[in-house]
Amino acid sequence: MGRFYISFKVALVLLALIFCVSACQKDGLDERVVQQKVSPKPSNEVEKAEVKEEKIKIGFSMDTLLEERWLKDRDLFKKEVEALGAEIEIMAASGDDALQISQAEALIREGVDLLVVVPHNAEATAAIVHKAHKAGIKVIAYDRLIKNADVDLYVSFDNEKVGELQAKALTKLVPEGNYVYIGGADTDNNAHLLKKGVFNVLQPLIDSGKITVTYDQWTKDWSPANAEANMAAALEANNNRIDAIIAANDATAGGIIKALEAKGLAGKIPVAGQDAELAGIQRIVQGTQTMTVYKPIKLLTKESAKLVVQLAKGGSVDAEQKINNGKVEVPAVLLAPLAVDQANIEDTIIADGFHSREDIYGMTEK
Numbered sequence: 001m002g003r004f005y006i007s008f009k010v011a012l013v014l015l016a017l018i019f020c021v022s023a024c025q026k027d028g029l030d031e032r033v034v035q036q037k038v039s040p041k042p043s044n045e046v047e048k049a050e051v052k053e054e055k056i057k058i059g060f061s062m063d064t065l066l067e068e069r070w071l072k073d074r075d076l077f078k079k080e081v082e083a084l085g086a087e088i089e090i091m092a093a094s095g096d097d098a099l100q101i102s103q104a105e106a107l108i109r110e111g112v113d114l115l116v117v118v119p120h121n122a123e124a125t126a127a128i129v130h131k132a133h134k135a136g137i138k139v140i141a142y143d144r145l146i147k148n149a150d151v152d153l154y155v156s157f158d159n160e161k162v163g164e165l166q167a168k169a170l171t172k173l174v175p176e177g178n179y180v181y182i183g184g185a186d187t188d189n190n191a192h193l194l195k196k197g198v199f200n201v202l203q204p205l206i207d208s209g210k211i212t213v214t215y216d217q218w219t220k221d222w223s224p225a226n227a228e229a230n231m232a233a234a235l236e237a238n239n240n241r242i243d244a245i246i247a248a249n250d251a252t253a254g255g256i257i258k259a260l261e262a263k264g265l266a267g268k269i270p271v272a273g274q275d276a277e278l279a280g281i282q283r284i285v286q287g288t289q290t291m292t293v294y295k296p297i298k299l300l301t302k303e304s305a306k307l308v309v310q311l312a313k314g315g316s317v318d319a320e321q322k323i324n325n326g327k328v329e330v331p332a333v334l335l336a337p338l339a340v341d342q343a344n345i346e347d348t349i350i351a352d353g354f355h356s357r358e359d360i361y362g363m364t365e366k
């Protein structure tokens with residue numbers, strides 16, 4: 001009888017527990033449904049509700065922190081997300097596809113509310129989107145598009161325009177002659193968009209016989225050393241007779257200019273890059289690089305953080321543009337890039353505080 005009494009008491013406690021857990025879960029669910037219905041146009045009432053809700057947590061899965069720009073992206077994006085009252089956890093995969101996928105899986109397991117991905121490999125990272133969606137987590141492709149997956153939103157710069165700006169600047173200086181194109185990593189969708197932009201401008205000049213592209217090669221993993229080797233091969237193959245070089249970014253332009261230095265040609269052949277890296281801007285000042293394309297990272301991080309937090313709260317985003325990723329038309333927000341050469345460093349890079357005058361010119365201020 002005593003034993004029966006104890007078991008009866010235990011059963012009562014268990015019943016009470018089960019009741020409480022399901023009631024709590026239901027409350028949580030209801031709250032989320034209410035949220036989804038009212039966003040994205042929050043009234044004062046909803047804003048009050050949002051203050052009360054649990055902190056949103058964003059997972060940020062990055063390819064690499066190697067180039068200077070990605071450190072800016074990481075730091076500024078964190079700042080912007082936190083300024084909106086959300087938390088962020090950041091992981092970088094050092095260009096390793098398997099590691100990027102396992103890091104993203106860890107973020108999904110931790111239960112982040114939304115995943116932001118800078119893919120190392122546009123195709124391989126589709127696996128991240130499938131896994132996140134299975135867990136009910138939306139995925140935003142940041143700066144680089146993820147291919148062949150139901151990506152929820154893509155936020156970047158207009159990369160085709162970047163290529164067009166590079167080619168326009170160089171063809172203005174060198175309307176005829178032998179061109180070299182050293183592209184980015186074949187595995188990065190941006191590298192393809194950049195190349196498309198470059199050839200939008202070059203093709204009519206190629207067709208009219210004014211320009212010949214004597215060398216055209218991707219750069220594995222965007223590595224400056226690979227770009228240097230490619231450039232050395234291009235010089236070799238053309239007996240140094242090259243009139244203009246378009247590099248997919250400033251880091252690869254750095255490698256290319258090393259190969260030119262080795263032949264005493266640095267500063268003699270115009271070179272275009274992108275990113276407005278400090279070293280790139282310094283080379284523009286010294287005259288070994290002709291131009292770069294500036295992409296205001298601060299704007300990208302601010303815009304992305306706003307949209308990401310909005311989506312994480314269950315709201316939707318009105319994106320005017322769409323970009324096909326091989327599977328779906330991904331809603332896209334594409335910001336405008338800007339051509340920079342010696343003439344406008346002051347009004348762009350310095351005015352925006354992207355780099356300081358001291359950092360660019362060293363002790364000898366302009």
Ligand code: BGC
Pocket residue numbers: 067069143144184188190191222249250274275
């Ligand atoms: C980015 C560039 C960057 C390159 C290498 C591209 O996807 O758009 O800004 O230089 O990757 O990291």
